[in-house]
Amino acid sequence: MRLPTVEDIEKRIPRPETFTSQSRGTRLTTRVGTALGIAFLICFLTGLWSHFQYDPPSWLPIGPDPTQLYRITQGTHVISGTAAVPLLLVKLWSVFPRLFARPHDTTKRGLLLESLERASIGALVGSSVFMLASGLLNIVQWYPWDFSFRRTHEAVAWIAIGSLLVHIAVKLPVIRRAFAAPIDEPGDSDEAIARASDTTASDTPLEDQPDSAGRRAVLVGTFASAGLAVLLTAGQTVPFLRKVSVFAVRDGDGPQDLPINRTARSAGATASALDPAFVLEVVGADGTVISLDREQLKAMPQQTHRLPIACVEGWSRNATWTGVPVRDIIALTGADPRSDVKVRSMQTRGAFATSELPAVFVEDDRTMLALELNGQALSLDHGYPCRIIAPNRPGVLQTKWVRRLEVRA
Ligand SMILES: Nc1nc2c(c(=O)[nH]1)N[C@H]1C(S)=C(S)[C@@H](COP(=O)(O)O)O[C@H]1N2
Numbered sequence: 001m002r003l004p005t006v007e008d009i010e011k012r013i014p015r016p017e018t019f020t021s022q023s024r025g026t027r028l029t030t031r032v033g034t035a036l037g038i039a040f041l042i043c044f045l046t047g048l049w050s051h052f053q054y055d056p057p058s059w060l061p062i063g064p065d066p067t068q069l070y071r072i073t074q075g076t077h078v079i080s081g082t083a084a085v086p087l088l089l090v091k092l093w094s095v096f097p098r099l100f101a102r103p104h105d106t107t108k109r110g111l112l113l114e115s116l117e118r119a120s121i122g123a124l125v126g127s128s129v130f131m132l133a134s135g136l137l138n139i140v141q142w143y144p145w146d147f148s149f150r151r152t153h154e155a156v157a158w159i160a161i162g163s164l165l166v167h168i169a170v171k172l173p174v175i176r177r178a179f180a181a182p183i184d185e186p187g188d189s190d191e192a193i194a195r196a197s198d199t200t201a202s203d204t205p206l207e208d209q210p211d212s213a214g215r216r217a218v219l220v221g222t223f224a225s226a227g228l229a230v231l232l233t234a235g236q237t238v239p240f241l242r243k244v245s246v247f248a249v250r251d252g253d254g255p256q257d258l259p260i261n262r263t264a265r266s267a268g269a270t271a272s273a274l275d276p277a278f279v280l281e282v283v284g285a286d287g288t289v290i291s292l293d294r295e296q297l298k299a300m301p302q303q304t305h306r307l308p309i310a311c312v313e314g315w316s317r318n319a320t321w322t323g324v325p326v327r328d329i330i331a332l333t334g335a336d337p338r339s340d341v342k343v344r345s346m347q348t349r350g351a352f353a354t355s356e357l358p359a360v361f362v363e364d365d366r367t368m369l370a371l372e373l374n375g376q377a378l379s380l381d382h383g384y385p386c387r388i389i390a391p392n393r394p395g396v397l398q399t400k401w402v403r404r405l406e407v408r409a
């Protein structure tokens with residue numbers, strides 16, 4: 001028996017022509033790819049915005065208005081990411097035979113260029129898959145990794161958007177040609193399209209090539225799947241879709257008509273939150289400490305506002321909150337309403353036990369220490385005895401089970 005030679009093995013590796021589906025081709029790839037590119041761009045911009053809302057840079061003062069802004073940008077982020085999943089799968093399916101293309105130009109320079117192009121596509125595919133997979137896991141609140149979701153999701157986003165721009169620039173001529181031809185006309189390889197524009201070519205006429213009616217069906221099916229994915233999940237942030245979105249991770253239900261992100265139990269806050277001896281500590285800029293129990297907080301002038309919880313994970317919901325403006329509470333220590341305030345909770349386990357309230361939020365009287373939700377005392381899991389609610393803030397900063405407010409000197 002003779003050992004297989006390199007040539008034998010090479011013969012066994014498929015070639016692009018081995019995959020004969022006529023639905024594949026640049027016209028399908030280009031149309032799906034354009035939709036995917038738009039979805040990625042929306043994801044990128046709204047994602048960048050989310051990082052700004054977490055940590056406003058000094059040149060971009062993000063304040064309490066418009067109150068629903070983060071709800072809209074983050075809802076859009078998760079909706080466009082969801083739509084991108086079927087688009088990416090079909091896009092990869094439509095081009096994967098090219099993985100098996102042998103280099104055209106086997107000179108050193110040709111091989112180098114080819115390797116560079118493949119490496120850039122590798123970066124694009126790898127980063128795209130990572131972005132959608134990590135985003136999806138985040139939506140279902142599963143963090144099966146050790147790295148910081150936020151930093152990594154952002155860093156890889158730059159790789160994705162950078163390699164996407166390079167990819168579009170490289171493919172622009174192909175994209176132009178593919179859009180010029182109707183989706184369901186026969187013939188679609190790059191060569192076929194080139195031939196169609198070259199009237200002297202004497203190859204097989206386009207009409208004689210295998211039927212390609214399936215291509216439109218694939219395109220329609222792809223867009224329909226993307227639309228369906230959106231419909232089935234968008235109700236977690238779009239109120240009138242709530243009943244339609246059976247796949248929504250947070251269906252909008254929960255005690256007091258509001259979903260719960262982390263329970264008191266999982267935060268290790270139950271005992272302190274239910275302690276009848278609870279007092280809120282307020283530390284002034286000069287170190288003055290004031291203690292207020294829940295009755296004293298209730299005796300202060302109350303405000304009621306309709307404001308959303310807008311979670312980074314893509315669910316959001318408006319609710320009616322009643323409580324005391326934070327600026328009135330810190331005023332008891334003599335602090336200026338234009339102060340930054342550090343919020344500490346009773347949480348003993350996990351992230352988000354504390355948050356920072358910048359002065360632009362503190363001075364707004366809708367920024368409150370809420371005591372009631374939808375007309376009832378806060379339930380334990382919504383932050384009893386008191387929690388922060390401020391307009392236009394990411395949900396993670398709406399700290400529950402507050403025990404201490406510290407005015408920044
Ligand atoms: N102390 C504390 N507060 C917290 C959290 C937390 O983990 N710990 N989760 C936040 C997140 S991520 C969200 S979206 C909101 C959700 O509020 P809800 O559970 O009352 O709906 O609470 C925020 N407040």
Ligand SMILES: [Mo]
Nearest residue numbers: 311312395396
């Ligand atoms: Mo959240």
